Amino acid sequence: MEQKRTLLIGLDLDYDYTQICCYDEKAGEPVSIRVPRTEEKNSRFQAAEGEESLLIPTAIGVVEETKNWVFGEEALRLVRSGAGAAVPDLLERAESEEAVTLLTASFLPEELLERFLRRCLLLIRQQIPGQLIARLVITLPCLEKGLLERLGRALEKLGMFQDRVSFQSHGQSFGQFVLHQKREFWNGTVALLDYRRPGLLYSQYKINAKKRPALAVLEQMDVSDRLPCPREKSDQAFVTGLVQLAEQLFYRQQVVTVYATGSGFREEEKTTEALSQLCQGRRVFLGDNLYVRGACYYAAELQEHGGSLEAMGQEVLLLAEDCVRCEVSMNLFYRGRVEEAILCDPGMNWFEVDKTFDFILDETDCLEVVMRPVLGGTTVRESFYLDGLERRPRKMTRLRVRFRYEDRETLLLTAEDMGFGEWYPASGQTWTFRMNAGGREERHE
Amino acid sequence: MSKIILCSGPLAGKPYLMKLTNQHIYSLEELCYILYQNIYVLNNSMFDGALCRWLEQEIDEKKLAKRLDILIREESPVEEKVAAVLGASDYYTENEVKNTVYLMQKMEDCSPVEKWKLKGDSYLEHGSYAQAAQEYEMLLRSEEGEGLRAREYGRIKHNLAIAHLYTGCFNQAAQEFEEAARASGEPVSVLACQEARKLAEGELPEYARVSGQNIREEDYEELIAGWKEELRRAFQRK
Numbered sequence: 152m153e154q155k156r157t158l159l160i161g162l163d164l165d166y167d168y169t170q171i172c173c174y175d176e177k178a179g180e181p182v183s184i185r186v187p188r189t190e191e192k193n194s195r196f197q198a199a200e201g202e203e204s205l206l207i208p209t210a211i212g213v214v215e216e217t218k219n220w221v222f223g224e225e226a227l228r229l230v231r232s233g234a235g236a237a238v239p240d241l242l243e244r245a246e247s248e249e250a251v252t253l254l255t256a257s258f259l260p261e262e263l264l265e266r267f268l269r270r271c272l273l274l275i276r277q278q279i280p281g282q283l284i285a286r287l288v289i290t291l292p293c294l295e296k297g298l299l300e301r302l303g304r305a306l307e308k309l310g311m312f313q314d315r316v317s318f319q320s321h322g323q324s325f326g327q328f329v330l331h332q333k334r335e336f337w338n339g340t341v342a343l344l345d346y347r348r349p350g351l352l353y354s355q356y357k358i359n360a361k362k363r364p365a366l367a368v369l370e371q372m373d374v375s376d377r378l379p380c381p382r383e384k385s386d387q388a389f390v391t392g393l394v395q396l397a398e399q400l401f402y403r404q405q406v407v408t409v410y411a412t413g414s415g416f417r418e419e420e421k422t423t424e425a426l427s428q429l430c431q432g433r434r435v436f437l438g439d440n441l442y443v444r445g446a447c448y449y450a451a452e453l454q455e456h457g458g459s460l461e462a463m464g465q466e467v468l469l470l471a472e473d474c475v476r477c478e479v480s481m482n483l484f485y486r487g488r489v490e491e492a493i494l495c496d497p498g499m500n501w502f503e504v505d506k507t508f509d510f511i512l513d514e515t516d517c518l519e520v521v522m523r524p525v526l527g528g529t530t531v532r533e534s535f536y537l538d539g540l541e542r543r544p545r546k547m548t549r550l551r552v553r554f555r556y557e558d559r560e561t562l563l564l565t566a567e568d569m570g571f572g573e574w575y576p577a578s579g580q581t582w583t584f585r586m587n588a589g590g591r592e593e594r595h596e
Numbered sequence: 597m598s599k600i601i602l603c604s605g606p607l608a609g610k611p612y613l614m615k616l617t618n619q620h621i622y623s624l625e626e627l628c629y630i631l632y633q634n635i636y637v638l639n640n641s642m643f644d645g646a647l648c649r650w651l652e653q654e655i656d657e658k659k660l661a662k663r664l665d666i667l668i669r670e671e672s673p674v675e676e677k678v679a680a681v682l683g684a685s686d687y688y689t690e691n692e693v694k695n696t697v698y699l700m701q702k703m704e705d706c707s708p709v710e711k712w713k714l715k716g717d718s719y720l721e722h723g724s725y726a727q728a729a730q731e732y733e734m735l736l737r738s739e740e741g742e743g744l745r746a747r748e749y750g751r752i753k754h755n756l757a758i759a760h761l762y763t764g765c766f767n768q769a770a771q772e773f774e775e776a777a778r779a780s781g782e783p784v785s786v787l788a789c790q791e792a793r794k795l796a797e798g799e800l801p802e803y804a805r806v807s808g809q810n811i812r813e814e815d816y817e818e819l820i821a822g823w824k825e826e827l828r829r830a831f832q833r834k
Binding site: 483485489512513 | 601
C-alpha cells in the first residue's frame with residue numbers, strides 16, 4: 152500500500168531537550184510524541200521510570216562494545232557509565248564546524264545531527280506507522296546560518312528536502328503558539344518567561360490590531376543578570392525577586408497573558424509561587440511544550456497554504472527577530488495595467504526569502520525597486536540601471552531577477568539577461584544590486 | 597511609455613517548434629510574439645493538441661491550455677484562439693489584442709495580397725516604418741506582387757513612399773509617389789509627390805518653416821513630433 156505524506160511535525164531542537172509534536176487534524180491541535188523513560192525522575196515535569204516523557208535529551212552517542220548509535224537518555228547514560236562515547240551537548244557542538252571525536256572516529260556535526268534526527272524520525276514512525284511526513288518545522292533557540300546549513304545537509308541525507316522542511320526561531324514559534332490560542336489571550340501584550348540554563352529570557356509580542364494585517368512585533372531581552380540566584384536566596388527572597396523582576400518587565404505594558412517555560416520552571420518548585428503571584432489581572436500559563444506546539448501549528452499552516460507563507464493571507468503579521476520588516480515592490484505591467492506589485496512580503500525569515508521573477512523590458516534598462524517598512528519609517532526607492540545591457544528592439548529582452556536577503560535589512564538582487572527566444576540568445580550578462588534603508592551597491596559582471 | 601512586463605510563467609525545459617516560422621519557442625511571451633507578427637498567415641492548423649500539451653506541461657499554462665482545447669474542439673475561428681493566447685499574457689496590451697482580432701476579422705475575406713498589404717499597413721500605423729517598407733517591398737517583389745492590378749500597385753507604392761518619407765528617404769519617397777500616381781492616377785499621390793520633392797530639395801513644409809526659426813535644443817523633439825503629425829495629415833495612407 153502506498154504511504155501518504157500526511158504528517159505535520161513540529162520539532163523543538165533545544166540545547167538540553169528535544170520535543171516532537173504531530174498535528175492532529177481532527178482535533179486541530181498538536182499532540183506530543185512521547186518517549187518511554189528508563190531513568191529516574193529528576194524534575195517535576197518529567198515522568199518517572201516506566202512512564203513516558205515528552206523530553207528527549209539532545210544527545211547522541213555510540214556504544215563501545217556494539218558500535219551501535221543511541222540517542223536521548225541512552226546517550227546520556229553512556230556518558231555516566233563509560234560504556235561508550237556520547238555528545239551530550241549536540242546542539243552546541245553543531246553550532247560550530249569542528250569535528251567531534253567519538254571513540255576513535257571523527258564526525259562532522261552534521262553527521263551527528265543526521266544520526267540524532269534519524270532516530271527522532273524513527274520514533275515518529277514507530278508511534279504513527281504507515282504515514283510519512285508532509286511537513287517538518289524545526290524550531291531552534293536561535294537561527295544561526297551555519298547551523299541551519301548543517302541541519303539542512305543532515306536532513307537532505309534523510310531525504311527531507313527544503314520543500315518539506317522549514318526552520319523557526321523559538322521567538323517565531325512562541326508567536327505561532329500565541330496566535331493559535333483564544334483571541335482574548337492575545338488581545339494586548341503577551342509575555343514569555345523562558346527560564347533555562349543560560350538564564351532568563353524575556354520575550355513579548357506587542358500586538359497592534361489597528362493595522363491591517365495586525366502586527367505582532369517580538370521584543371526580546373536577556374535578563375539573566377537581574378534574576379535572583381535560587382541557590383543563594385531563601386525561597387521567599389527568590390520568589391519576591393522573580394515577581395519584582397517580572398513586574399518591572401511588564402511595567403506600562405498591557406500584559407494580558409504570561410507564559411512560562413524552560414527547565415528553570417521545571418526544576419525549581421518555588422517558581423510556582425512566583426507565577427501564582429503574577430496571575431493578578433492576567434492569565435499565567437506554565438508549560439513545557441510551547442515552542443514545539445508553535446512549530447507544529449506552523450507546519451499545519453504551511454501545509455494548508457501549499458508551503459507558502461505569502462499565501463496565508465495572515466490576519467496577524469508576526470515579526471520575530473529574523474523576520475523581514477519591509478515589503479519589496481516594483482511598478483510592473485501585469486493584469487493589463489501598470490501596478491505596484493509586491494514581490495516579497497514582510498514576515499518571512501530573511502534567509503528563507505528567495506524569489507525569482509522574469510520580466511520583459513519594454514524600452515527601459517532600469518529596475519525601480521521600492522522597500523517599504525511595515526513598522527513605519529522611510530520608504531526607500533532605488534533605480535538600478537542595467538549598465539551595458541545589449542541593445543535590442545522593444546520587448547526583446549527577458550530579464551530574470553532573483554530577490555534574496557543578505558541579512559534582515561539588506562536586499563540582494565541579481566539580474567540575468569535571458570535574451571528572447573531564438574531571436575536574441577541570452578547574453579550571459581548579470582548584475583548584482585544591494586539595497587537597504589541606508590543606500591545601495593551595484594556590481595556588473 | 598516604457599514599462600516592465602511581468603512574465604506569466606517559467607521558461608520551458610523543452611521548446612515548442614512553431615512550424616510556421618520553423619523556430620523554437622520557450623515561453624508564452626515568445627508564442628504571443630510569433631502569433632502577433634504573423635497574424636496575416638495564421639490558420640487553424642497551428643492550434644492543435646501538441647500546443648495545448650506544451651502549454652500545460654512545459655510552461656504551466658493549464659488554464660490557457662484548457663481554454664484553447666475547448667476552442668479547438670468547438671472549431672472556433674482562428675482569431676478567437678489568437679485572442680485567447682494573447683490575452684493570457686501581458687506581452688501585448690488589451691488594445692493591441694483587440695486591434696489584432698479586429699484586423700483578423702477584417703482579413704477573413706481578403707486575398708493573400710490584401711492580407712500582406714494589411715500587414716505593412718499595420719506596421720505603418722504603429723510607426724514601424726522600416727518594417728512597413730520591408731513588407732511592401734517584399735510584396736511588390738513577390739510572385740503575388742507580379743499579378744497586381746495598376747490601382748492596387750499604386751496604393752502599395754504610395755504607402756511604401758510614406759514609410760520611406762518617415763525614415764528620411766525623401767528622394768526615394770518622391771519617386772515612389774510619382775510611380776504610385778502614374779499607376780493609380782490618384783490626385784493625393786500627385787500632391788504627395790510634389791510635397792516630397794520639396795522635402796527632398798531641403799524645403800520645409802509650411803508648419804516646419806514657421807516653427808523652424810530660432811529653435812531651442814529642448815524644443816527640437818517637440819518640433820519634430822509636431823512636424824511628423826503634419827506629415828501624417830499631409831500624406832494619408834492609401
